[in-house]
Amino acid sequence: MSQDEPKAKETKRLVVIGGRGDRAAGTVWLVGAGPGDPELLTVKALKVLQTADVVVHDGLVSDEILDLAPSRARRISVAKRKSRHSYAQDDINRMLVAFAHDGLTVVRLKGGDPFIFGRGGEELEACREAGVACKVVPGxxxxxxxxxxxxxxxxxxxxxxxxxFVTGHASTGQVPDLDWDSxxxxxxxxxxxxxxxxxxxxSARLIDAGRAASTPALIVENASRADERRIVTTLSGLPEAAAEVAGPALLIVGEAMALAQAGTAELVSHVEARGRERGAKS
Incomplete structure (x- = not known):
């Protein structure tokens, strides 16, 4: 089983030195690992991951998915958390390019999809500017x-x-300047x-712009994972409901959220199982 990179400082030093001219150029793959459930990893993502020499991964990528990489593959975590980044984005870009120049197959493994708020576009641009082949596997x-x-x-x-799809967090940490009227x-x-x-x-911006305070809303924490939790609320109740959330979560606002089921993934699975049992007996 491969080992996570022990020290960020050591990795950055290696990246600066990297770039051996005696090897053919490598390839960077931007791979979407999906939302967390290993069974939602695509077949193509699995095939690419199994070719990796280096796996540069987000903090939200599960160990079950990381363990699908070859045991020889080097793992480097570039986890980002609120107000705490192990690597700046420019450092990650340079890292990907340097490893590829060393002739390695680099899998940049991202939670969800690389091009949905995953900064995949920035990494793609960095590879292109450096003349490095970069391919994308959606998630x-x-x-x-x-x-x-x-x-x-x-x-x-x-x-x-x-x-x-919008971001709720501007670079300043405040509510972003979006087209709230739309x-x-x-x-x-x-x-x-x-x-x-x-x-x-x-919530305040949407209501001020004319969206009904009673519009159904849903918060999903740790989507698709064993500890998934859902809170069904309304647009006006969104702040209070969000205060209960500790893990990574999505806010979803819209009339169709009236169909949402609240609870935990475990609870919903139990209810569905009981329903199947009753159906089998009838």
Whole structure:
């Protein structure tokens, strides 16, 4: 079983030195690991991961998925948490390029999808500027898993003719400057990534822009994982509900969220199992 990189300082020193001219150029793969459930990893993502010499991974990628990489593959965690980054994005970009210049197959393993608030575009640009081959494997983004688990469609005829993904966290840490008037229109679903800490401001902006305070809303914490938790609320109740959340979570606002099931993944699975038992007896 491979070992996680012991020290960030050592890795950064290696990256600066890297770039051997006696090897053919390597490839960087930007791979979506999905929302957390290993069974939601795509077949292509698995195949690419199994070719890796180096796996540069996010903190939200589960050990079950990391263990699918070859035992010889070097693991480097570049986990990002609120106000605490082990590596700056520029450092990650340089790391990917340097390893590829060393002739290695580099898998940049990201939670969800690389191009949905995953900074995959920045890493792709860095590779292109350095003349490094960069390929992308899409992943199941957490919004899809959260909606599916709760039984609440992101689009629904009559109540959600559009769905919009937005960030709830600006670089300043405040509520971002979005087109709130557009987002406040009825019969659409708004999925907010990284919005737990700014839930009060988001709720206020949408209501001030004309979205009904009674609009159904859903918070999904740890989507698709064994400890998934769902809170069904309303737009006006979003701040209070978000205060109960500790882990990574999505906020979803829209009329279609009236179909959402609250509870935990364990509870819902138990209810579904009991339903199947009753059906078998009838």
């Amino acid at each position: 199941v983004t957490s919004a899809l898993a959260a909606a599916a688990g709760a039984g609440a469609p992101l689009t629904h005829r009559g109540s959600a003719q559009a769905v919009t 987002l406040a229109k009825a019969n659409q679903t708004v999925v907010i990534y990284m919005g737990v800490s700014t839930a009060a401001g988001i």
